[in-house]
Structures are given as C-alpha cells and as structure tokens.
Amino acid sequence: MASGSDPARVLNGVDGLASGVPGVFKASALTERLIRLPEEVAEAFPDLGLTRGRTISCHGGSAVSLGLRLLASACHAGGWCAVVSRTRSINPAAAREAGVALERTLWITADDLGVATALCLDSCAVVLVHGVVALRDARRLQARANNCSSTLILLNSDFAQADIVFETTNERWEGLLGGYGYLMHRDLKLHVRVRHAAPMSPKQLRLHHVSIHT
Amino acid sequence: MYPSTRRCTVLFGASVTLDAAQEVLADVSNLFASGCLSDGMNWISFPVRGPSRRLGGDHKLAASVQRRFKSFGGSVGVGVADTAFAAFMAAHSEVTTVVPAKADKEFLAPVPLRVLSDLLVAPSDLIDTLIHLGYKTLGSLALVDHVLLRDRFGTDGVRMWHLCNGNEISRTEFSEPHEELIREVAFEEPLQLAEQIVFGVRAVVDALVSDLAQNSKLCTQFTLTLKTEHAEECERVWHFASGFTARAMLERARWQLEEWLHATNVTAGVVLARFCVHATRPSNSEQLSLWGDHSGTDVDAMRLVGKLSATFGAEAVCLAQWRGGRDATEVFAMVPALDIELTDVENTARMQKPAHHEGPWSGLLPSPLPAVALTEPERIVLFDVADNAVGVTRRCELTAIPQWVVRADGARQEILTWAGPWPIEERWWDPERASRIVQMQIVITERMNLEQPVLLRLQHGTWLIVASYE
Numbered sequence: 006m007a008s009g010s011d012p013a014r015v016l017n018g019v020d021g022l023a024s025g026v027p028g029v030f031k032a033s034a035l036t037e038r039l040i041r042l043p044e045e046v047a048e049a050f051p052d053l054g055l056t057r058g059r060t061i062s063c064h065g066g067s068a069v070s071l072g073l074r075l076l077a078s079a080c081h082a083g084g085w086c087a088v089v090s091r092t093r094s095i096n097p098a099a100a101r102e103a104g105v106a107l108e109r110t111l112w113i114t115a116d117d118l119g120v121a122t123a124l125c126l127d128s129c130a131v132v133l134v135h136g137v138v139a140l141r142d143a144r145r146l147q148a149r150a151n152n153c154s155s156t157l158i159l160l161n162s163d164f165a166q167a168d169i170v171f172e173t174t175n176e177r178w179e180g181l182l183g184g185y186g187y188l189m190h191r192d193l194k195l196h197v198r199v200r201h202a203a204p205m206s207p208k209q210l211r212l213h214h215v216s217i218h219t
Numbered sequence: 220m221y222p223s224t225r226r227c228t229v230l231f232g233a234s235v236t237l238d239a240a241q242e243v244l245a246d247v248s249n250l251f252a253s254g255c256l257s258d259g260m261n262w263i264s265f266p267v268r269g270p271s272r273r274l275g276g277d278h279k280l281a282a283s284v285q286r287r288f289k290s291f292g293g294s295v296g297v298g299v300a301d302t303a304f305a306a307f308m309a310a311h312s313e314v315t316t317v318v319p320a321k322a323d324k325e326f327l328a329p330v331p332l333r334v335l336s337d338l339l340v341a342p343s344d345l346i347d348t349l350i351h352l353g354y355k356t357l358g359s360l361a362l363v364d365h366v367l368l369r370d371r372f373g374t375d376g377v378r379m380w381h382l383c384n385g386n387e388i389s390r391t392e393f394s395e396p397h398e399e400l401i402r403e404v405a406f407e408e409p410l411q412l413a414e415q416i417v418f419g420v421r422a423v424v425d426a427l428v429s430d431l432a433q434n435s436k437l438c439t440q441f442t443l444t445l446k447t448e449h450a451e452e453c454e455r456v457w458h459f460a461s462g463f464t465a466r467a468m469l470e471r472a473r474w475q476l477e478e479w480l481h482a483t484n485v486t487a488g489v490v491l492a493r494f495c496v497h498a499t500r501p502s503n504s505e506q507l508s509l510w511g512d513h514s515g516t517d518v519d520a521m522r523l524v525g526k527l528s529a530t531f532g533a534e535a536v537c538l539a540q541w542r543g544g545r546d547a548t549e550v551f552a553m554v555p556a557l558d559i560e561l562t563d564v565e566n567t568a569r570m571q572k573p574a575h576h577e578g579p580w581s582g583l584l585p586s587p588l589p590a591v592a593l594t595e596p597e598r599i600v601l602f603d604v605a606d607n608a609v610g611v612t613r614r615c616e617l618t619a620i621p622q623w624v625v626r627a628d629g630a631r632q633e634i635l636t637w638a639g640p641w642p643i644e645e646r647w648w649d650p651e652r653a654s655r656i657v658q659m660q661i662v663i664t665e666r667m668n669l670e671q672p673v674l675l676r677l678q679h680g681t682w683l684i685v686a687s688y689e
Contacts, residue, residue, distance in 0.1 A: 066669050069590040069689040085520040092594045096686065097539040097551035099590040101571070108567040111520065111556055112537045113527060120273055121527065128523035152467050176670050178662055178688075181636040184620070187585050188638075188660050188672055188688060 058154040060147040062164040065173030067193050070212060072160045076133045077104035079156045084130025086110045089121050091136050122146055126155045133158040172196040223387035228264040228306040229284060232293030243287045264303055273530055277317045285315050302387045323385030328358025341375050357383040400496035402427050409448045409488025413476035417469055420492050428465040437462025440498040443472055448487035453479045462500055517561050524556045533557045540570045545582040545643050548592035548686050582643045589674050589686030596683035600625045611657050615642040624663055637661040
C-alpha cells in the first residue's frame with residue numbers, strides 16, 4: 006500500500022507530524038480551523054476535514070480506540086486536550102499508541118461529567134468524554150463546544166444529535182492463533198453519519214497500532 | 220407574580236466597590252452574568268443555581284463568597300433564599316444564613332413589619348396603621364386574607380401580602396436593558412427563510428457587538444424577539460457566561476428561527492427582529508486570539524487546573540507520567556497537575572518519555588495495549604470442553620484448553636481464540652514484595668456475536684479480567 010493512503014499513517018497523523026516540535030504546532034493552532042481526519046472519513050466533508058467546534062459521538066466495539074485516534078488528530082495542531090471520565094478507565098499507554106500528545110493532556114475524574122466537561126471546553130482545544138452523558142447535558146455541551154470552538158468527543162453516549170456520529174461494527178481481530186501469537190490488529194466497518202447530510206456507505210478500515218517505545 | 224429564582228445576596232461596606240464585587244463574584248461563581256441585581260452601592264444579588272451545583276451546595280457557595288468579601292475588610296452579610304426579598308433579609312443577619320428551599324415564609328415570619336417602610340416597599344403611614352391594628356410581624360400579616368388587604372389598601376396591600384408569603388414580586392431573571400443595548404431590524408418585505416433573516420440582521424449584530432467591545436464589554440445574555448406580519452411573536456433568552464461573539468449570536472438566532480419556523484405553523488413572514496442585551500461582562504478577562512477562538516494556551520490550562528482542583532479535588536486532575544514496568548495498564552502513573560509547572564513544555568514532554576537507556580520491558584505485552592483498564596478487575600472462571608475449571612501448572616502451562624468463560628454476573632460466553640499464558644515473576648528476591656502472576660489474551664463473544672478481546676490475569680488462584688481492547 007502506498008504510504009499516502011495507508012490508513013495507519015493517516016490515523017496516527019504520522020507523516021513526520023507526531024514527533025514534531027510542540028512549539029511549531031502551537032503557532033499553527035491560531036490559524037488552523039480545520040482538523041485533519043482519517044482519509045476514509047474525510048471524504049464526507051466539503052473541506053476534507055472537520056471544522057473546530059463540532060461534537061463527535063463514537064459508539065460500537067472499537068469506540069474508545071477510534072475516539073483516541075480522533076483525539077490525536079485534533080490535538081496535533083496544538084492546544085491542550087482533556088480526557089474526562091467518572092473513574093480512571095482509559096489507559097494512557099493506549100492513548101500514547103494512538104498518537105495523543107500526553108504532555109498536553111489532562112486526565113480528569115469527576116462524578117458530574119457535565120460540569121467538568123463544561124469547564125474543560127472553555128480552556129481546551131479538544132475534550133474527550135468517556136461515560137454516559139445525559140441527553141440534556143450533551144445538548145448543552147454541544148452548544149458550548151460550538152461557542153468555544155473546541156472539539157467535543159463523546160464515547161458510548163449514543164448522542165444522535167451530534168454533528169458527526171461514528172459507529173464501528175464487525176470487528177475482527179487478528180493475531181491470536183489458539184494458544185500462540187498476540188493480538189495484532191483489527192478490521193472493522195466504520196459507519197459515519199454527518200448531521201444534515203446524506204448517509205454514507207460504511208467504510209472498511211484496519212486499525213494498526215504503533216509501539217510506545219518507537 | 221413572577222417565577223422566583225433562588226438567589227444569594229451580599230451586603231458589603233464602603234470598602235468594596237461594585238466593580239470589585241462583580242469581579243469577586245465572577246471569580247467565585249464562574250457563571251456570574253445573568254440576573255444580577257444591585258443598587259449600585261452596597262448590595263449585590265445573583266442567582267445561585269449554577270454556581271451552587273458547581274461548588275457543592277448553597278452553604279459552600281455562601282461560605283466561599285463571604286470569605287472573599289471578608290478579605291476586603293469591613294462588615295459582610297451573605298444570605299441565600301428562594302426570593303430576592305428573603306435573600307436580602309437573610310443577608311442582614313449577623314451570620315451567613317442559608318434559608319432552606321420553600322421555607323421563605325417561615326424565615327420571614329418573625330421579621331418586624333417596620334422593615335417594609337424602612338426599605339421603601341410600602342408607605343410608612345400604611346405600616347403605622349397596620350401596626351396599630353396589631354400586625355407587628357410579617358408572619359402575622361401573611362395570615363390575613365389577601366382579598367381583604369386588596370380591598371382596604373389596594374395594590375400596596377397585595378404587594379405586602381405576597382412579600383410576607385415568600386412570593387417574588389419583581390422580575391428578577393434579568394434587569395431591564397438600557398436603551399442603547401436594544402437593536403431592532405424592521406424588514407421592508409416579510410421574510411420567510413431563516414437564512415434570509417439571519418443575513419438581514421448580521422450588520423446590526425456586528426455593530427452591537429463592536430459597540431460593546433469599545434466599552435470593553437461582552438454580551439452574556441440577550442433576548443431575541445421575532446414578530447411576523449400577523450403579529451405572531453417568538454421570544455427567547457440566550458445566555459452564555461463567557462460572552463457571545465457576533466458569530467455566536469447569529470448562530471443562536473438561526474437556531475431559534477429554524478425551530479420556530481419549522482415547529483409551529485407561522486402564517487406570515489417575519490417583519491421585525493429585536494435584540495435586547497440584558498447582561499454583559501468585562502471583556503478584558505477573556506482575551507480571544509487573533510481569529511476569535513480560544514487560544515488553548517498553557518495559561519488557560521493552568522487556570523483550568525486551578526478551577527477543576529478547587530471543584531473536584533487535587534487528585535481529580537492529573538497528568539500522565541512514564542513509569543514503565545510490565546503491567547500494560549500501569550505503564551503511566553497519574554500525577555496531580557497542581558504540582559506540575561504546566562508552562563514548562565520541555566518538562567511535561569520529558570515526563571512522558573522513557574529514559575534514554577530504557578528499552579522495552581521484558582514481559583510487557585506488545586502493541587496494541589488495552590484501551591480500557593478496569594478500575595475493579597472482574598472475577599471470572601475458565602472452563603474447558605468438559606466443564607472442568609482451567610488453571611495453570613507449576614511450570615505455567617494451562618491444565619486444559621479453555622472453551623468457556625463464566626463472568627461475574629453468571630453469563631456464560633464462548634472463547635473464540637486465546638493466547639498465553641505468559642508468566643511474570645517480579646521481585647522474587649524479596650519475600651514481601653514478590654509477585655507471581657500469569658497473563659493471557661482471550662477473545663470472547665459478547666451479545667450479538669461481537670468479538671471482545673480482553674486481558675486476563677491469574678492472581679492468587681483467581682482469573683481476573685483486568686483490561687479490555689475497545
């Protein structure tokens with residue numbers, strides 16, 4: 006597969022960006038209003054990217070991994086990220102594998118997800134929420150994200166009014182051979198629904214992972 | 220009669236200016252903007268619903284407000300109640316008073332009736348008459364039939380009766396806007412489409428926001444009123460504590476229009492749009508970046524850490540720090556962000572990376588690592604085809620091939636494939652800290668034939684699900 010269209014490279018924002026100098030991306034955060042997205046889903050958008058201030062909802066068997074990939078894409082341009090949950094659930098090592106800039110990521114645990122997320126949206130470029138948010142709170146957070154030009158990623162909240170809804174199905178893992186091997190990568194079907202847009206046909210995707218030691 | 224909003228009133232001495240008071244409230248409540256009432260001299264009153272929820276109750280909010288005002292010196296009174304009048308009276312107490320919800324009437328009952336004339340709510344001769352008639356407290360007047368009071372004393376009588384009964388007599392949601400904060404757009408042709416109307420009001424909204432900006436102010440609450448040719452009306456209050464930009468105001472206008480035009484059977488085109496700004500805040504505390512966005516800088520992050528730590532505790536806001544080790548879920552440790560200098564980018568970047576000489580730990584699982592680590596590992600049992608429990612031998616070999624797993628809730632699920640077991644023996648030289656565990660990866664079928672890979676650990680003879688690959 007050519008390097009330009011390799012989903013892993015695009016998803017991880019490799020192309021020399023992931024290991025870039027933080028300061029360079031901070032400067033570009035001011036001008037960059039468009040978040041680069043995985044190539045497969047980017048086709049759905051007129052500008053081939055996601056405008057800041059949108060709310061994304063992910064659900065399905067690979068929602069967390071996909072959410073972390075999106076978080077990594079969105080935080081490349083600079084700015085701080087926040088991961089909000091009720092208990093410590095998301096593994097920071099997996100976030101690092103997905104390409105999240107951990108040096109600019111705050112990990113927040115709070116019983117009241119709504120309040121914590123609202124505070125984070127005021128100051129962070131991207132906020133990822135792991136846990137079910139009440140529909141009423143989700144609507145308010147969506148409006149707030151829009152106002153603050155921050156990107157909000159909701160995992161497993163089943164928030165159908167989100168600007169973009171990702172759903173993963175048909176996950177097939179490879180690597181385990183009845184006693185031997187390790188989990189390596191998965192193939193999955195990605196359903197994308199953009200609000201006020203025609204439905205898209207599902208995309209076949211393969212999620213690769215990059216070791217945290219490289 | 221107006222709906223009441225639970226509010227907090229602060230009385231302060233001459234040592235505090237109104238601007239300073241507003242700044243303190245903005246700092247403490249974070250939501251100070253709407254429905255703020257003040258006489259401009261020695262008291263200020265604001266709705267508590269949002270700030271109270273954030274700070275963990277009315278008592279904590281009142282204590283926090285009182286502490287901040289005390290630092291200015293002089294006497295301070297803080298009161299919280301359901302209505303503006305009761306909150307005002309509560310603030311006159313010597314100690315901070317929080318009147319429980321729906322208990323305004325009981326709280327006001329022992330207050331002398333003379334207070335009403337002192338506060339210019341009612342004429343003093345009327346109060347004198349009532350006192351002569353034997354009504355010495357608000358509680359005694361509350362028992363009188365309000366029809367009698369209305370017949371004898373007119374509207375003044377009814378107002379007093381409502382006050383004594385803990386009802387709200389004035390519109391407290393927001394103060395009346397100044398004339399220059401009201402902008403109207405009258406369309407020559409009635410407009411049917413939301414886009415047309417938004418385009419029509421754009422110039423006016425831009426001018427309104429830039430006028431406010433010239434006075435270093437941001438609009439935090441406005442009412443948008445729309446009227447059609449047939450006098451149908453739609454009014455809605457929009458509020459945003461951080462302040463609206465022109466784009467955000469237009470966005471709200473579009474939302475309101477789309478909802479109104481689609482949801483109701485509007486019979487004619489819109490001929491009038493009116494923007495009323497009810498509340499503003501100083502704009503210098505919220506420096507926006509070049510293109511109007513939040514800059515999301517380190518300074519913002521530090522401010523956020525302060526706010527979150529104050530609300531949820533210092534342990535609730537953390538940064539990940541590299542620790543290494545063989546446990547896939549504990550490669551990074553959590554360090555409270557309050558203890559870290561966030562503006563030092565090099566330091567925070569260094570925290571995340573393994574030391575130069577540190578290679579991959581032997582025994583650490585290769586990529587991918589599990590995305591979700593369970594805070595409370597789930598106890599499970601593995602069974603083989605013949606329904607015998609599966610364990611490991613001394614040489615760390617499985618006693619049989621696992622076929623089924625029985626979860627903590629009793630559900631029985633099939634194991635599709637598996638790998639392992641991999642033993643990890645750590646600190647065997649130290650009897651107290653030594654640990655000997657076995658890890659395995661299995662893929663189980665969840666409901667609807669979903670494949671769910673999980674990481675298992677055998678510890679003290681029990682299989683545990685410690686993490687899952689979601």
